[in-house]
Amino acid sequence: MDIDSIIEEVTKTEPKIVSVLGAGISKASGMPTFRGEDGWWNQYRAEDLATPYAFSQDPKLVWEWYRARMRILLDAKPNIAHESLVKLEKEGISIGTITQNVDGLHEIAGMKKYVEIHGRIRYSKCSICNYNERWDKEKLAQKDSDLPYCPNCKTNLLRPDVVWFGETLDSAKWEQAIKWTLEANVLLVVGTSGVVHPVASLPYYARQKGAVIIEFNVEETPLSSTCDFSLLGPCEETLPKFTDILIQRLKKED
Numbered sequence: 175m176d177i178d179s180i181i182e183e184v185t186k187t188e189p190k191i192v193s194v195l196g197a198g199i200s201k202a203s204g205m206p207t208f209r210g211e212d213g214w215w216n217q218y219r220a221e222d223l224a225t226p227y228a229f230s231q232d233p234k235l236v237w238e239w240y241r242a243r244m245r246i247l248l249d250a251k252p253n254i255a256h257e258s259l260v261k262l263e264k265e266g267i268s269i270g271t272i273t274q275n276v277d278g279l280h281e282i283a284g285m286k287k288y289v290e291i292h293g294r295i296r297y298s299k300c301s302i303c304n305y306n307e308r309w310d311k312e313k314l315a316q317k318d319s320d321l322p323y324c325p326n327c328k329t330n331l332l333r334p335d336v337v338w339f340g341e342t343l344d345s346a347k348w349e350q351a352i353k354w355t356l357e358a359n360v361l362l363v364v365g366t367s368g369v370v371h372p373v374a375s376l377p378y379y380a381r382q383k384g385a386v387i388i389e390f391n392v393e394e395t396p397l398s399s400t401c402d403f404s405l406l407g408p409c410e411e412t413l414p415k416f417t418d419i420l421i422q423r424l425k426k427e428d
């Protein structure tokens with residue numbers, strides 16, 4: 175279906191949009207995805223890098239990978255897809271964004287109402303005490319062979335402030351994600367493979383409430399059959415087109 179017909183559907187009532195984001199939205203900013211052709215999981219096994227067990231077995235390897243990703247991030251900038259969601263927020267059409275991305279590019283783009291459900295790669299936390307700190311260029315300049323220890327308790331290792339497989343999500347963030355999803359009458363599912371739970375279950379919650387669900391992805395995903403519409407193509411093209419037409423249409427109606 176073409177974008178105009180989707181907009182027709184979305185504007186039948188006043189749209190209250192919630193977006194669920196995955197790695198695909200940051201691809202145009204130079205950030206590799208996890209499961210795509212150039213994805214991290216083609217080079218490494220997730221179990222070797224993104225689990226508490228992996229960290230306990232080989233913290234150097236895990237830190238090496240996170241430092242490499244942080245270094246890529248230092249040069250990355252938000253792209254037009256992030257910016258289009260910020261526009262929706264400024265127009266009061268977006269009620270919230272649930273991002274699985276740890277890159278913080280949505281924040282740099284100016285987004286205000288979001289939850290980073292899988293954490294933040296720019297921050298490190300103590301594996302045991304409550305210490306948490308932002309990582310800057312200086313910290314990143316440390317040699318990969320140097321393991322960072324907590325400056326507070328001084329005995330335990332710092333680890334990236336992200337959610338690994340087998341770890342529970344922050345309950346306040348998850349509750350916010352569910353609240354927004356149940357309030358939405360339009361859910362945008364952008365650049366996610368839709369295989370990682372519990373985030374992959376959010377479209378089902380939205381479906382139960384009768385929301386219109388629109389997927390933006392370069393390919394079909396396991397979520398496609400739950401979505402009302404799939405806009406196939408790079409989201410840095412389809413999403414700004416969608417949001418611009420939507421904003422124009424709503425302004426005309428005012």
Ligand code: BJW
Nearest residue numbers: 196197198207208209274339340342365366367370371409
């Ligand atoms: C484009 C594009 C362009 C490209 N434009 N599109 C229920 C059922 C089955 C399993 C479970 C379940 N509940 C829990 C689990 C276990 C597990 C899980 O989901 N496993 C499945 C994979 C099998 N989940 C968990 O362990 C979660 N914890 C949890 O549920 O706690 C409770 C619990 C604990 C224990 C037992 C039971 C319950 C935690 C999940 C944490 C995920 N962590 C990671 C790493 C974060 C830190 C880091 O970044 O290093 O999060 S894994 C990785 O996957 C990362 C991502 O946020 C996440 C999702 O990936 P995403 O964003 O979808 O990326 P890709 O690469 O997969 O997809 C990119 C997409 O973009 C593709 O579709 C492309 O086509 C598309 N694309 N270019 C548009 N230009």
